[in-house]
Amino acid sequence: MRAIVFDFFGTLTDPAAEAGRRESFTATAAALAIPADRFWQAMGASFPDRITGRYGDTRATLRRIATECGADPDEADLDAAVSAQLAGGVRVRPPRAGVLDLLDRLRADGYRLGLISDCSSELCESWPETPYAPRIDAPVFSWQEGCRKPDQRLYAAVSARLGVSAAECWYVGDGGSREHDGARRAGMRPVLVTNTAYPDAAARRSDPDPYTPELTIADLDALAPLIRT
Structure with a gap:
């Protein structure tokens, strides 16, 4: 991967x-x-x-x-x-605790990092000023692409821009927009972040995913140990 x-x-x-x-x-x-x-x-x-x-x-x-x-x-x-x-x-987009350090560590470990976001124009217009921008190699935004998850064009776009095959990608998300089913169909290996510490988070997901990945973590801080196993 x-x-x-x-x-x-x-x-x-x-x-x-x-x-x-x-x-x-x-x-x-x-x-x-x-x-x-x-x-x-x-x-x-x-x-x-x-x-x-x-x-x-x-x-x-x-x-x-x-x-x-x-x-x-x-x-x-x-x-x-x-x-x-x-x-x-x-x-509404402050970084999750520890996430910027995590992204830096993953990049230092040699991983290419991509993003797929169902988002409106505000995120796209502001992206270069966010702390995420210098850490993400290939951001893919629904607003720019003209389609939303789980459309397979988004997964194909991010893997192509990362310069890897879909089979070489983990996909990590909290389960909205049927994103994990889309990742699975694209050939990526999906990981669900359940956000157990945020009991109201699931209710705010748009178009919840009926597919539950085999791999789940309660918080993003568990990702690095998971992908290194």
Whole structure:
């Protein structure tokens, strides 16, 4: 095995941070003069299209969401809303405890590191400034690729960009978006991170995976011993 492909939210990020996503949208809704509950509902309903790029970048997305909610923001309002939305994105993606050191150790051990994330425009636009960017050799984002997990094109893209075959990749994730079934079908070896210490995390997974991998770990700190066996 020459490479490790990670999920992002709830795997590399702190699983507890996802609980703050709704609150993080409040400032965006205020900038657009949309009631917070209405904005939250519209963002949730548009999620499948937003994460595959159909709403465009963050500015275009917020303009369209505002229109759908009956608002008509001017350019200054949109400037404020984009800033608020990107700031909210920062709040929901803090690194899981110890994960940056783990990524550094895995790279030092010679592993190529990849990422597949079902994400909207905010993560893609901010990626170069995140602490993850210099540690991930091949990030693959649904928003850029125009498809979401478990679409096989994502797994093929990450293995190709890593310069390895799918059979040489571990796939590590918390089990949303049917990601492990996709990894298995792609020929990767899946590992489920159960996030046992975060009992509410599983309820926030989008499109939970009906397939449970043979290999499971309670937290990401158990990954290195597992893959070295």
